[in-house]
Amino acid sequence: MALVVLEVFIAALAFAGATRAVWQHLADGRAYWRVTACAAVGLTAQLIALIHMSLQAGMLVIGLGTALSLFAWQAALLLWLFSLRESVGALGLVIYPLAGFCAIAGLLVPDTHSATESLAWPLQLHILLSILAYGLLTLSAVQAVVLSMQHRQLRRRPPSGMFTSLPPLQTMETLLFRLIGSGFFLLSLAIATGALFIDDLFAQHLAHKTILSLIAWLFFAVLLYGRWRYGWRGRVAVRGALAGYVLLLLAYFGSKLVLELILGEHW
Structure with a gap:
């Protein structure tokens, strides 16, 4: 559990950095690579946390908390990928903070009644x-x-x-x-x-x-x-x-x- 908390903390911190970098890019034209780098760290850390939370003994466990985190992670991933090709940076002001918030929610929202499904x-x-x-x-x-x-x-x-x-x-x-x-x-x-x-x-x-x-x-x-x-x-x-x-x-x-x-x- 302590490892998952650390992973979520890193993800939230990285997404906060990505959000700040997006704002600086839009406000005064700073290089966009900072957004890309920070978001990549956040995406990686959140994915590792999701794997630890949702995969148990070959079963996929998705409760409300992990669903929120997964939902925000894949939206952030798609934004990150799109941003490599065209200017959609303004969306990061919403998507990256949302990903960080939902990563934390994945820990705090109980998954007591989660469903397990075969893979x-x-x-x-x-x-x-x-x-x-x-x-x-x-x-x-x-x-x-x-x-x-x-x-x-x-x-x-x-x-x-x-x-x-x-x-x-x-x-x-x-x-x-x-x-x-x-x-x-x-x-x-x-x-x-x-x-x-x-x-x-x-x-x-x-x-x-x-x-x-x-x-x-x-x-x-x-x-x-x-x-x-x-x-x-x-x-x-x-x-x-x-x-x-x-x-x-x-x-x-x-x-x-x-x-x-x-x-x-x-x-």
């Missing part, structure tokens, strides 16, 4: 697709918030602060829909593979999770169709992305919170 490859595939879908859609939600702030800031003449270093509005909107499109594709695959493990929605306590996930999928489908057919952008894009993401959070974490911490059950 059969079909289940691993479903979990991997779900993790990647949540990560991409987390980035899209943060991007939607940044885009909304950028819209408001552009009403001022001239823009100030970090907004002067952000890409043009059209580029930011294009990135938003790329993230949504990629996340939607993986979410579709995750839902399809997850259906293979459903025998009884109510007996497996999956009814709320499944229904909310399908509604979220529908939100993203309509949003992408509206973008393709009608050129939706601006407030419609932001609100649609955030609404779909909130439904996804309720589908997984809302259901898991009620089941594990209140009812003492699991999937």
